Amino acid sequence: MSTIPRDPHHRPDTLTDAPLGRESEYPERYDAQLLFPIERAANRKPLGIEEGALPFVGEDEWHAFELSWLTPRGKPCVAVARFRLPASSPRLIESKSWKLYLNSLNQTRFAGHDELIETLKRDLSEAAGAEVSVEILAVDDSELNPRPLPGECIDDQDIEISDYTPSPEHLAVSDEIVEETLTSHLLKSNCPVTGQPDWGSVLIRYRGPRLDREGLLRYIVGYRQHQDFHEHCVEHIFMDLMDKARPERLLVLARYVRRGGLDISPWRGTPGEAPPTPLRLARQ
16 A cells, blocks of 8 residues: 655644644633634635635535533533634634634633624634624534435446546536536545544535536545645635636535534535535534
């Protein structure tokens, strides 16, 4: 078995001071300074994406399953939080810093949900540089029930694959114009710092020249040894599809398996597109 060598000590410049991949003491007091924002522009530039002229709309949807705080009388509360960061925000928020920040709320007293939500909105919006929406869900809320991805799964194709880096050359189209939704559960990328695997499912909804499904599956599997954040992988897929397939409309949605009590589901689309909601997968 062969693998691509990786320098375990390498950290991208944007993550020089990030807590990701380092030992961290878990906070006992509320501290908004724990949030570590990362400029999106550094990773978008190689894809030809210009800030202020984004070729897509979209959001980064996060779920936090380890949210807890205290009532004014000291009784613990638990819930699930849903956050949405606009793709137009200049910064994303590094995941481990997000986890540390949320854990800093564990021994903090709030008068009620409204005060908690306002605190989360203020801190996250300041870190992201744009308004972040916040919802608090009960741990048994029906919106958290698993649902299948809509569309047709392309994973059952019996094809040979030997390329595990993103190669847009695999993407091909025919002259036939179609409108369809294709899915795959074989998306995997790796954390750019720790090298840990990020497992996900991807949905591609488009109208335009018909995509060759064998080539599309080879392309998706090509992320298997690619190192990048979830958000940037989705933008990479979107840009390659727009360049190679030239669809009239396009939506790319990835739903990643949770790690450390957090999951992320970024989506990017041409203006007017929006993902199916509510939607959570069984393995999230």
